[in-house]
Amino acid sequence: xxxxxxxxxxxxxxIKEFVGEHKVISACSxxxxxxxxxxxxxxxxxxxxxxxxxxxxxxxxxxPEFVIRTLKDLGIKARLIDAKEAFFKxxxxxxxxxxxxxxxxxDFYRTLGRVAKEENIGVIAQGTIKADVIETVKGIKSQHNxxxxxxxxxxxxxxxxxEPLRDLFKPEVRMVGRELGLPKxxxxxxxxxxPALSLRVLGVVTPERVEIVRKATQxxxxxxSELGTFQNFAVLHNDKATGIKNGKRIYGDIITxxxxxxxxxxxxxxxxxxxxxxxxxxxxxxxxxPSVVRCLYDITDKPPSTIEFE
Ligand code: XMP
Numbered sequence: 001x002x003x004x005x006x007x008x009x010x011x012x013x014x015i016k017e018f019v020g021e022h023k024v025i026s027a028c029s030x031x032x033x034x035x036x037x038x039x040x041x042x043x044x045x046x047x048x049x050x051x052x053x054x055x056x057x058x059x060x061x062x063x064p065e066f067v068i069r070t071l072k073d074l075g076i077k078a079r080l081i082d083a084k085e086a087f088f089k090x091x092x093x094x095x096x097x098x099x100x101x102x103x104x105x106x107d108f109y110r111t112l113g114r115v116a117k118e119e120n121i122g123v124i125a126q127g128t129i130k131a132d133v134i135e136t137v138k139g140i141k142s143q144h145n146x147x148x149x150x151x152x153x154x155x156x157x158x159x160x161x162x163e164p165l166r167d168l169f170k171p172e173v174r175m176v177g178r179e180l181g182l183p184k185x186x187x188x189x190x191x192x193x194x195p196a197l198s199l200r201v202l203g204v205v206t207p208e209r210v211e212i213v214r215k216a217t218q219x220x221x222x223x224x225s226e227l228g229t230f231q232n233f234a235v236l237h238n239d240k241a242t243g244i245k246n247g248k249r250i251y252g253d254i255i256t257x258x259x260x261x262x263x264x265x266x267x268x269x270x271x272x273x274x275x276x277x278x279x280x281x282x283x284x285x286x287x288x289x290p291s292v293v294r295c296l297y298d299i300t301d302k303p304p305s306t307i308e309f310e
Contacts, residue, residue: 002172004179008040011164015044018162022122025159026051027112028078029059029196030067032189033127033165036177040164041125042076043180050119051076054111056104057084058196058210061218070186083111084207091198091205095238097310100205104195105145113157124154125162130169131265145194169264190231191265199310203238212236212289216255219284229271230262234285235309243286243293252293255285259297260307268302 019041026038028051042049053067064080071078090103112124128145136146148154154161165173170191177187193199197217201209216234224232237254245252257278262268282295298305 002168002175004172004175007168007172007176008043008179011040012044015041015162015164018160019045019048019123022048022160023120024049024123024125024162025112025116025119025121026125027108028053028067028071028127029192029194030063030070030189031127031192032170032177032186033129033173035070035127035186035189036173036180036182037125037127037163037165038071038076039074039180039182040176041162042074047077049076049125050121051078052081052112052115053078054081054083054108056087056108056196057207058087058198058205060192060197060221061214070183074182079115081111081115083107086111088205088207093204095203097199100198100310101195104198108145108194109154109157113159116159122159123162124159125164127165127173128163129165129173130167133166134266169266171264190229193308199308200233200235202236202309209236212253212291213255215289216257216285216292219288220257220259220281223277223281223284224259224273227259227271227273227277229259230265230268231307232257232259234258241294245290245293250293253289253291254294254296255289255292256296256298256309257281257285258307258309260302262302262307265307268307270299270301273297 026041028034028038038051051071055064068078068080090107094100126145132146133149174187197210197213198205200213213236220232220234235256240251241254243252259271259273260268261271278297285295286292
């Protein structure tokens with residue numbers, strides 16, 4: 001049985017030893033893993049830590065403000081890095097999911113390297129967990145936050161990497177967060193992938209296409225907040241379909257809604273969501289987003305699907 005208290009005590013010692021005299025940056029996206037990591041490292045090294053939120057333009061509605069406010073409320077120094085332009089540039093012309101992930105990974109670490117240099121910092125902390133490592137090493141998908149385990153030396157980006165949660169699965173990370181006294185809106189938060197909405201825009205990622213999926217995501221989250229599911233989100237397809245808007249035939253966008261139950265993201269089941277909830281989501285998405293003419297619900301489990309589409 002996992003003992004969160006013991007884990008925290010041991011981890012605090014290990015973090016102090018790893019960090020030594022360095023200052024540390026924690027890359028915090030606001031998700032459970034990176035926020036628990038940030039809080040744990042802060043507990044170990046106090047003000048030697050600077051948390052950064054990289055605004056890559058791929059986050060959910062209101063997310064940058066939410067994350068910075070949460071970190072400050074927790075007493076942690078936090079800096080917002082605006083990197084929207086650079087990130088959209090790296091996606092130009094890329095449509096392959098693995099290529100997009102790898103491009104995201106490279107820019108993510110390069111941006112952190114730039115900030116580390118500006119702030120004269122030698123260690124980056126990140127919230128990698130065991131499932132990320134397993135899936136990347138097995139070649140299922142290259143999680144953006146796995147480097148050393150696949151033979152990339154983080155020193156090539158200019159720093160050492162600290163991953164205090166690398167041996168834990170998501171339910172254990174939540175237990176650590178609860179034991180640390182983090183608020184429920186963090187410990188019980190839905191997982192959200194590092195490369196964010198770029199994985200949910202199939203095909204080319206542009207600011208306009210991200211905006212469509214961002215709006216759809218907000219509608220799905222609003223309408224499903226009471227379901228207690230593991231992950232609820234929207235995906236924008238690469239192809240189009242015929243529909244009717246304002247009495248005119250148009251060739252418009254297709255959104256798929258994905259709502260799954262899972263323990264640890266290793267397997268998942270599509271939730272049998274009440275039909276009226278699905279109808280309401282479809283009505284709102286097609287009414288509130290002008291380009292969308294069709295809304296689908298994904299009933300596939302993992303395996304054979306994965307949770308995300310990319
Ligand atoms: P899949 O799609 O493989 O996802 O069933 C399993 C869990 O991992 C999340 N996910 C990611 N998280 N970087 C991340 O930090 C990634 O590249 C990535 N890809 C998937 C996904 O949202 C789910 O919770």
